[in-house]
Amino acid sequence: MRLILLGAPGAGKGTQAAFLCQKYGIPQISTGDMLRAAVKAGTPLGLAAKKVMDSGALVSDDIIIGLVKERLAQPDCAKGFLFDGFPRTIPQADAMKNAGVQLDCVLEIDVPFAAIVERMSGRRSHPASGRTYHLKFNPPKAEGVDDVTGEPLIQRDDDKEETVQKRLEVYASQTRPLVEYYANWSKADPVNAPGYRRIDGMGSVEDITSRALQALADCK
Ligand code: AP5
Ligand code: ZN
Numbered sequence: 001m002r003l004i005l006l007g008a009p010g011a012g013k014g015t016q017a018a019f020l021c022q023k024y025g026i027p028q029i030s031t032g033d034m035l036r037a038a039v040k041a042g043t044p045l046g047l048a049a050k051k052v053m054d055s056g057a058l059v060s061d062d063i064i065i066g067l068v069k070e071r072l073a074q075p076d077c078a079k080g081f082l083f084d085g086f087p088r089t090i091p092q093a094d095a096m097k098n099a100g101v102q103l104d105c106v107l108e109i110d111v112p113f114a115a116i117v118e119r120m121s122g123r124r125s126h127p128a129s130g131r132t133y134h135l136k137f138n139p140p141k142a143e144g145v146d147d148v149t150g151e152p153l154i155q156r157d158d159d160k161e162e163t164v165q166k167r168l169e170v171y172a173s174q175t176r177p178l179v180e181y182y183a184n185w186s187k188a189d190p191v192n193a194p195g196y197r198r199i200d201g202m203g204s205v206e207d208i209t210s211r212a213l214q215a216l217a218d219c220k
Contacts, residue, residue, distance in 0.1 A: 001080040007109035010116040030084040056166030103194035105219035106182040111201035124153035195220035
């Protein structure tokens with residue numbers, strides 16, 4: 001399975017990615033997680049990306065496309081992969097098309113902006129694994145620590161309310177056009193283009209996983 005999860009910041013891409021990757025036995029390629037790992041490691045990329053991410057803007061297409069191509073060349077991607085938070089601009093999508101990267105399905109998780117601020121303000125993350133929790137909607141088993149490792153959870157620096165607003169604006173202007181891009185491509189060239197499915201992202205985490213699995217079962 002070669003899959004794109006498309007959706008606004010806080011739509012639940014990372015949360016659903018964990019289930020879907022386990023179900024299909026594929027790696028999760030989250031450009032956000034990759035950038036946060038670079039920030040933590042203090043690499044030159046991390047130092048440059050940190051400022052951009054904290055402002056809510058997007059890291060440059062060239063850097064992101066390079067990172068993803070390098071990741072796709074690793075052997076575990078041969079059996080498939082799930083893109084989480086990528087592509088997020090038309091040039092990023094075009095770069096995959098031009099490189100001949102085959103995709104089976106684009107799955108859009110649709111959540112109204114009004115619900116998103118609450119989701120992000122309650123988010124807590126385990127940086128090493130990318131596992132994500134929510135204080136109210138998806139709490140960890142023990143307060144403040146990761147279910148699997150027992151390590152402390154953190155709040156992302158870009159989850160402050162003003163940064164969230166900026167990220168939503170950036171999504172609306174730069175990423176939402178991909179909805180039409182993939183939906184139109186799928187209609188125009190059903191043989192080569194990935195299938196396109198949109199699911200309602202409101203409801204429990206389990207409800208959304210079952211909607212996703214149902215949508216993916218007949219995506220293409
Ligand atoms: P990235 O890490 O990709 O962030 P994002 O797209 O803004 O998405 P999020 O991770 O915030 O949300 P999510 O959809 O994964 O939601 P989650 O499952 O965590 O990018 C961060 C930054 O990196 C960007 O701003 C940019 O600067 C840079 N970047 C990354 N990729 C890039 C690219 N391709 N090009 C350029 N720049 C790039 O869920 C959110 C919360 O809701 C959690 O607390 C969760 O527990 C909760 N939740 C989940 N499901 C439900 C539910 N059903 N009901 C209630 N709560 C729920
Ligand atoms: Zn995420």
